[in-house]
Amino acid sequence: MIDLNIIWFILVAVLFIGFFVLEGFDYGVGILLPFLAKNDQERRIVINTIGPFWDGNEVWILTAGGAIFAAFPHWYATMFSGFYLPLVLMLFALIVRGVAFEFRSKDRHPTWRSVWDWALFAGSAVPALLWGVALGNLLRGVPIDQNMTYVGGFFNLLNPFALLGGLLSLSIFTLQGAIFLSLKTEEQIMERAVAATKKVGPVATVIVFLFVILGYFLTDAFTRLGVNPGLIPIAAGGVLLAAGWFIHQSRLGWAFIMNTLAIVFSMITIFMSLFPRVIVSSLNPDWSLTIYNASSSPYTLKVMSIVALIFVPIVLLYQGWTYWVFRERVGRHSALEY
Amino acid sequence: MDALTLARWQFAITTTYHFFFVPLTLGLSILVAIMQTVYYRTGDETYKRMTKFWGKLFVINFAMGVVTGIVQEFQFGMNWSEYSRFVGDIFGAPLAIEALMAFFIESTFLGLWIFGWEKLSRGVHLATIWLVALGSNISALWILIANSFMQEPVGFTLRNGRAEMTDFLALVTNPHIFVQFPHVFTSGIVTASLFVLAISAYHLLRKTDQLGDFRRSFQMAAIYGVIGTISVMVVGHSQAQHLVEVQPMKIAAAEALWQSEAPAAMSLLTIGNEPERRDVFAIKVPGLLTVLAYNSFQGEVKGIRDLQAEYEQLYGPGDYVPPVAVSYWTFRIMVGAGIVMALLALYALYLVLRDRVDRSPRFLSLLGWAVLLPYIANTSGWFFTEIARQPWIVFGLQKTADAVSPTVTAGMLLFSLIGFTVLYGALMAADVYLLVKFARQGTGSQAPAKPQTAPAGLAAGIYSK
Numbered sequence: 001m002i003d004l005n006i007i008w009f010i011l012v013a014v015l016f017i018g019f020f021v022l023e024g025f026d027y028g029v030g031i032l033l034p035f036l037a038k039n040d041q042e043r044r045i046v047i048n049t050i051g052p053f054w055d056g057n058e059v060w061i062l063t064a065g066g067a068i069f070a071a072f073p074h075w076y077a078t079m080f081s082g083f084y085l086p087l088v089l090m091l092f093a094l095i096v097r098g099v100a101f102e103f104r105s106k107d108r109h110p111t112w113r114s115v116w117d118w119a120l121f122a123g124s125a126v127p128a129l130l131w132g133v134a135l136g137n138l139l140r141g142v143p144i145d146q147n148m149t150y151v152g153g154f155f156n157l158l159n160p161f162a163l164l165g166g167l168l169s170l171s172i173f174t175l176q177g178a179i180f181l182s183l184k185t186e187e188q189i190m191e192r193a194v195a196a197t198k199k200v201g202p203v204a205t206v207i208v209f210l211f212v213i214l215g216y217f218l219t220d221a222f223t224r225l226g227v228n229p230g231l232i233p234i235a236a237g238g239v240l241l242a243a244g245w246f247i248h249q250s251r252l253g254w255a256f257i258m259n260t261l262a263i264v265f266s267m268i269t270i271f272m273s274l275f276p277r278v279i280v281s282s283l284n285p286d287w288s289l290t291i292y293n294a295s296s297s298p299y300t301l302k303v304m305s306i307v308a309l310i311f312v313p314i315v316l317l318y319q320g321w322t323y324w325v326f327r328e329r330v331g332r333h334s335a336l337e338y
Numbered sequence: 339m340d341a342l343t344l345a346r347w348q349f350a351i352t353t354t355y356h357f358f359f360v361p362l363t364l365g366l367s368i369l370v371a372i373m374q375t376v377y378y379r380t381g382d383e384t385y386k387r388m389t390k391f392w393g394k395l396f397v398i399n400f401a402m403g404v405v406t407g408i409v410q411e412f413q414f415g416m417n418w419s420e421y422s423r424f425v426g427d428i429f430g431a432p433l434a435i436e437a438l439m440a441f442f443i444e445s446t447f448l449g450l451w452i453f454g455w456e457k458l459s460r461g462v463h464l465a466t467i468w469l470v471a472l473g474s475n476i477s478a479l480w481i482l483i484a485n486s487f488m489q490e491p492v493g494f495t496l497r498n499g500r501a502e503m504t505d506f507l508a509l510v511t512n513p514h515i516f517v518q519f520p521h522v523f524t525s526g527i528v529t530a531s532l533f534v535l536a537i538s539a540y541h542l543l544r545k546t547d548q549l550g551d552f553r554r555s556f557q558m559a560a561i562y563g564v565i566g567t568i569s570v571m572v573v574g575h576s577q578a579q580h581l582v583e584v585q586p587m588k589i590a591a592a593e594a595l596w597q598s599e600a601p602a603a604m605s606l607l608t609i610g611n612e613p614e615r616r617d618v619f620a621i622k623v624p625g626l627l628t629v630l631a632y633n634s635f636q637g638e639v640k641g642i643r644d645l646q647a648e649y650e651q652l653y654g655p656g657d658y659v660p661p662v663a664v665s666y667w668t669f670r671i672m673v674g675a676g677i678v679m680a681l682l683a684l685y686a687l688y689l690v691l692r693d694r695v696d697r698s699p700r701f702l703s704l705l706g707w708a709v710l711l712p713y714i715a716n717t718s719g720w721f722f723t724e725i726a727r728q729p730w731i732v733f734g735l736q737k738t739a740d741a742v743s744p745t746v747t748a749g750m751l752l753f754s755l756i757g758f759t760v761l762y763g764a765l766m767a768a769d770v771y772l773l774v775k776f777a778r779q780g781t782g783s784q785a786p787a788k789p790q791t792a793p794a795g796l797a798a799g800i801y802s803k
Contacts (some may be wrong), residue, residue, distance in 0.1 A: 088754040092761055
């Protein structure tokens with residue numbers, strides 16, 4: 001029986017998936033900026049590949065935050081206050097990143113540009129890492145008491161499994177960024193991006209399989225999904241290997257699609273193994289937050305469902321159109337005035 | 339300091355800082371859209387240069403508003419988890435709708451506007467800036483619907499130990515939003531007009547080579563400013579009258595009115611003794627407060643002591659009086675700055691109509707400084723709104739002291755508070771540096787490129803415009 005709580009769980013998952021798919025390559029481009037671009041013009045080209053998109057992409061996480069607040073206030077309250085210090089770091093990173101996009105080209109002084117370029121790098125790498133840490137912790141469980149309050153400290157969040165999750169998201173996003181750049185640039189930058197996919201790809205694959213093995217011992221994901229986990233988790237592994245094969249074949253359009261699907265299927269797997277819990281208590285299974293004990297009232301969920309039904313399709317339409325408008329590769333001959 | 343005090347400081351600092359940028363976004367987006375519309379209809383290159391020039395300043399300001407807004411979306415959960423639990427059923431909805439309806443529009447279409455000059459048809463490109471303006475102002479509407487619930491809770495019932503929404507329509511048609519949104523919207527117009535007037539005045543004063551562009555900008559901003567300052571006062575007045583009804587303590591604190599009076603006098607200057615709740619020295623106009631409150635010579639305005647007694651009856655023992663001196667002065671600073679800006683805008687329009695703008699150097703240099711006034715008014719206005727609601731976070735329902743996150747320690751808060759303050763300080767320096775630089779540069783092409791120690795391969799032409 002599908003109820004509104006389940007629909008909102010799915011909707012939050014969709015928002016997170018949308019965020020990871022879109023902002024994934026977006027972070028990756030920021031991470032690769034210092035390595036793939038060798039001079040100021042190249043840096044401008046690399047940044048302009050995501051220039052028109054990054055802000056719209058970032059709204060996905062703001063909307064996910066808003067949706068959690070509206071649909072599951074206890075999830076919002078427990079997670080955001082419990083993960084306080086990592087979130088503060090994430091906010092610092094997102095702030096300098098957003099400003100860097102707008103500010104870096106507005107002054108010619110090399111120091112000015114170099115500062116903002118590094119801000120862009122750090123502002124992309126830190127969240128790319130922290131999102132994985134957060135998901136690792138959600139999967140593994142964190143100390144939550146009977147009042148839905150997080151009772152662990154900062155260092156509880158830095159366990160090996162969660163840190164590996166961080167490396168996982170960092171490497172997958174970097175890979176995604178490299179594939180994206182190889183599709184959106186020309187000449188030397190493209191060649192370097194292609195070379196980067198071949199270096200990052202295997203590293204990411206190894207980390208994924210390490211994470212899965214560690215997850216088998218440290219989380220209940222496998223017991224919950226069963227010996228035969230179903231189509232999606234298996235597909236997640238399959239498309240990742242397919243992405244590797246396409247990278248090897250230098251068919252990067254397909255590699256991008258496969259890697260995107262890998263992100264989508266792994267996120268679905270993570271949300272499936274959480275369901276119907278939203279934060280797992282490591283102290284007592286009964287103290288976990290679920291889509292029922294953490295949710296808003298049925299009335300609020302109904303109102304929000306109507307709102308989402310109207311506006312999510314509209315957003316998808318015009319964001320999709322943006323990608324169509326800026327579909328061309330960015331190179332030395334593009335208008336780079338901005 | 340304890341965690342509660344630090345959390346309050348952090349919210350005050352991050353939110354005040356965020357709101358340095360928001361009003362200019364609200365008002366300037368519309369003004370830039372108007373400029374581009376004129377360009378679209380007339381093909382006059384002056385308006386294209388104006389659109390690009392003010393658009394560049396708009397984008398710099400917008401970026402700061404966006405990134406500081408991310409903090410707003412998360413910090414209710416981070417620092418005010420008990421608040422989020424208590425009102426999340428209601429308060430989360432407008433926040434989520436804001437993101438879905440407004441954030442997506444403004445961010446997506448701003449990207450299209452910035453990068454789309456050559457890629458989109460002229461009509462579609464014009465539409466993108468109007469959508470940015472629309473998105474920004476819709477965003478303000480939804481966040482103010484959320485804030486209005488904190489000022490005047492409606493459409494809810496207390497159930498399951500929290501406030502639960504029972505009537506979405508009541509939430510979005512909260513009587514408070516009909517006075518608050520117009521006030522914020524028009525203050526955006528005022529902020530943008532003073533911003534444009536001040537920078538135009540700078541160029542007119544120095545007789546830079548783009549006099550035509552800035553004369554035209556000055557004219558538009560003068561009209562915009564008169565419309566803005568007059569309407570902000572009209573709607574501000576009706577907002578105050580509304581508060582007399584629903585938050586009488588706020589008005590009593592704004593006027594340092596200790597005892598109920600009928601008809602009530604209005605204070606011109608009060609030196610008060612706050613702990614003993616009495617005047618030390620006061621100059622008052624008899625009856626004026628009643629006239630302002632009710633448009634009539636009759637009617638009682640309730641005083642602080644009587645309201646305190648009333649609230650003790652209603653909500654139990656406790657101190658229900660907000661910091662009076664802060665409320666009194668922030669209110670007066672806001673109103674005073676508003677009146678000065680109205681006079682400046684009217685005089686600017688008078689000069690435009692008399693065609694004497696270029697021959698009024700003293701007024702022009704005064705306008706340069708007047709750019710600070712809207713920021714002072716906006717900030718003190720929000721200080722007043724939020725501080726004079728204390729001790730409540732949601733009026734009559736939850737106290738601020740009960741709303742704070744129990745898990746976030748003073749040490750963690752100290753770390754984040756210092757971090758935000760240092761980071762925001764550095765960003766402010768960069769922001770002001772860029773704004774001043776581009777404001778001075780004007781609408782023409784960039785100053786001749788000095789051969790700096792630029793990296794090889796830098797083609798100067800690429801970076802112009």
